Amino acid sequence: MEKQLKCVIVGGVAGGMSAAARLRRLDEHAEIIVLEAGPEVSFANCGLPYFVGGEITDPAELLVQTPESLRASLNIDVRVNHQVTSLDAENHIVGGVGPDGPFQIGYDQLVLSPGASAMRPPIPGLDNPRVHTLRTVGDALAMRGLVTGPTPAQSAVVLGAGFIGLEAAEALRLQRLDVTVVEMAPHVLPPLETEMANLVQDELRRLGIGLAVGVSAQSITDAAAGVTVTLSDGRRVPADLVVLSAGVAPASGPFADAGLVCDARGAILVDDIGRTNLKDVWAVGDATASIDAVTGVRRPVPLAGPANRDGRIVADNIVAVRDGRPGRPFAKPLGSAIVRIGGLTVAMTGANRASLQAAGIEFTTIHTHPLGHAAYFPGAKQVHLMVHMGTDGRLLGAQGVGAQNVDKRIDVLATAMRGGLTVPELIDLDLCYSPPYGSAKDPVNMIGYLADNVLTGRLALWQPAELDWARREAFLLDVRSATEFAAGHVPEAVNVPHTQLRARLDEVAALAAGRPIAITCQSGVRSYLAHRVLEAAGLPSRSLSGGMLTLRQWLGEAASDVVVKDARP
Numbered sequence: 106m107e108k109q110l111k112c113v114i115v116g117g118v119a120g121g122m123s124a125a126a127r128l129r130r131l132d133e134h135a136e137i138i139v140l141e142a143g144p145e146v147s148f149a150n151c152g153l154p155y156f157v158g159g160e161i162t163d164p165a166e167l168l169v170q171t172p173e174s175l176r177a178s179l180n181i182d183v184r185v186n187h188q189v190t191s192l193d194a195e196n197h198i199v200g201g202v203g204p205d206g207p208f209q210i211g212y213d214q215l216v217l218s219p220g221a222s223a224m225r226p227p228i229p230g231l232d233n234p235r236v237h238t239l240r241t242v243g244d245a246l247a248m249r250g251l252v253t254g255p256t257p258a259q260s261a262v263v264l265g266a267g268f269i270g271l272e273a274a275e276a277l278r279l280q281r282l283d284v285t286v287v288e289m290a291p292h293v294l295p296p297l298e299t300e301m302a303n304l305v306q307d308e309l310r311r312l313g314i315g316l317a318v319g320v321s322a323q324s325i326t327d328a329a330a331g332v333t334v335t336l337s338d339g340r341r342v343p344a345d346l347v348v349l350s351a352g353v354a355p356a357s358g359p360f361a362d363a364g365l366v367c368d369a370r371g372a373i374l375v376d377d378i379g380r381t382n383l384k385d386v387w388a389v390g391d392a393t394a395s396i397d398a399v400t401g402v403r404r405p406v407p408l409a410g411p412a413n414r415d416g417r418i419v420a421d422n423i424v425a426v427r428d429g430r431p432g433r434p435f436a437k438p439l440g441s442a443i444v445r446i447g448g449l450t451v452a453m454t455g456a457n458r459a460s461l462q463a464a465g466i467e468f469t470t471i472h473t474h475p476l477g478h479a480a481y482f483p484g485a486k487q488v489h490l491m492v493h494m495g496t497d498g499r500l501l502g503a504q505g506v507g508a509q510n511v512d513k514r515i516d517v518l519a520t521a522m523r524g525g526l527t528v529p530e531l532i533d534l535d536l537c538y539s540p541p542y543g544s545a546k547d548p549v550n551m552i553g554y555l556a557d558n559v560l561t562g563r564l565a566l567w568q569p570a571e572l573d574w575a576r577r578e579a580f581l582l583d584v585r586s587a588t589e590f591a592a593g594h595v596p597e598a599v600n601v602p603h604t605q606l607r608a609r610l611d612e613v614a615a616l617a618a619g620r621p622i623a624i625t626c627q628s629g630v631r632s633y634l635a636h637r638v639l640e641a642a643g644l645p646s647r648s649l650s651g652g653m654l655t656l657r658q659w660l661g662e663a664a665s666d667v668v669v670k671d672a673r674p
């Protein structure tokens with residue numbers, strides 16, 4: 106009879122429990138032991154901010170499974186409060202400390218899914234008891250207690266404006282705290298492009314959340330009531346509660362000490378099917394480095410989707426390798442991510458400008474500002490989409506912000522990326538449509554049309570980052586109506602509405618005086634029409650990608666300094 110497989114899994118949440126549950130479905134006779142340092146397994150870490158904010162009211166909703174339910178349904182031996190502290194890979198033994206003292210457990214196969222822990226920047230006072238993290242059910246219960254208890258906290262500072270930091274900030278604001286978000290990067294949600302992040306910052310302000318971006322916390326000191334957080338720009342922000350959300354670090358410590366190969370950040374390196382450098386040791390999730398699908402760079406992608414997916418695949422691969430079959434490679438993550446900020450949905454997939462530039466990949470960026478569904482159906486709201494496209498038309502990344510159907514557009518684009526579609530091939534996507542849901546030419550199709558025009562040379566774009574060039578070296582032509590122009594334009598721009606352009610070509614040529622023409626309109630549609638007219642007249646021109654909407658979003662608060670109103674009556 107075949108020897109019974111004994112598999113030990115470290116970490117009992119996303120990646121670990123996916124591996125354990127799948128392994129049981131593949132092998133009824135395997136002995137499966139899950140060692141979890143915390144008091145709960147399989148909890149909904151992604152739901153924690155919504156419990157703090159009061160949208161999820163019953164903490165039991167956060168506990169997807171318990172050790173008892175896992176024993177009953179899947180015959181998995183889940184041992185909570187078991188912290189693994191050592192690994193002897195040669196002898197196939199993990200050791201640690203449990204409720205009954207030290208333990209040692211042998212394994213045939215070991216899966217590591219220890220996740221990540223909150224990064225702790227060297228800020229004096231960070232160990233103050235008013236500083237909290239939001240990573241476990243216990244953290245969420247404690248934070249909810251602080252905001253709803255007999256003397257509820259009145260104010261909070263959130264250190265770090267990543268996804269979890271902003272979710273925490275919104276949750277605390279929902280509980281009517283005065284909230285200030287502190288972010289060292291120039292804008293919130295650092296992976297987001299500037300023109301998208303400024304929309305998010307406007308929404309945070311609308312929610313009444315204070316922002317301190319481009320600054321860092323220097324110290325946290327006790328005050329008469331609560332603490333004072335001193336910022337690098339000298340501001341002193343009082344707070345009853347500080348939420349530390351300044352990024353995560355792989356929780357690979359005990360295993361790296363055992364000879365596991367990790368990158369400089371401590372992320373465990375695995376091969377394409379999830380094996381580490383140590384025999385019979387596999388790893389998944391936040392603790393590992395993945396290979397970015399677009400740039401090929403190895404980096405941790407701390408998201409629930411990849412952790413769950415790879416946990417399941419690792420179980421498949423353990424059985425495949427045991428049975429002499431090849432394993433199934435992990436899909437390289439696109440980093441698709443989404444967050445709700447007030448009335449906005451913010452979503453992204455693939456690479457952003459910074460990662461493309463770092464990888465030396467050439468790209469063009471396309472912006473559009475369509476309505477979430479047909480304009481004539483009540484309630485249509487504008488959404489803001491952008492994609493990065495390679496010189497060969499490859500879809501490299503996409504981001505979206507808006508109040509309607511942003512998630513569906515970015516998910517379609519993520520699917521297209523996974524399927525290897527080029528941006529012009531988006532034209533051919535057969536997407537479902539009726540007026541409450543979309544448009545006959547869906548915004549995703551429209552991105553395809555735009556991209557096709559760019560690649561075939563029918564449309565040349567200039568980008569908001571080239572504003573200085575447009576103001577100094579080009580002739581800036583604004584083709585909106587006189588009323589729109591008067592309401593706000595770049596000072597150097599001359600207004601010739603696109604409907605008058607054909608009749609005024611000589612005047613435009615004279616004004617351009619041999620300079621390239623940088624065309625602007627509101628969203629990029631009329632400037633495209635103007636570009637075609639100018640090109641036909643032999644006048645070289647480029648159309649501002651996404652028009653003045655994109656320019657204003659790119660400039661953010663600085664827009665009021667650059668975009669002027671017409672002083673003329």
Ligand SMILES: Cc1cc2nc3c(=O)[nH]c(=O)nc-3n(C[C@H](O)[C@H](O)[C@H](O)COP(=O)(O)OP(=O)(O)OC[C@H]3O[C@@H](n4cnc5c(N)ncnc54)[C@H](O)[C@@H]3O)c2cc1C
Pocket residue numbers: 115116117118119120121140141142143150151152153154187188189190218219220221239240241269356359389390391392406407408409410412413
């Ligand atoms: C508040 C919050 C909100 C989030 N929201 C989202 C979201 O909306 N969307 C999204 O995609 N992702 C979200 N994430 C991230 C997502 O939860 C993680 O990417 C995912 O859980 C990673 O899975 P994992 O198995 O690698 O680690 P985890 O799910 O974190 O599990 C690791 C477990 O291992 C245990 N462990 C660690 N070291 C040891 C050890 N030495 N011995 C024993 N046990 C150990 C830990 O206690 C932990 O329970 C969120 C995370 C948090 C904290």
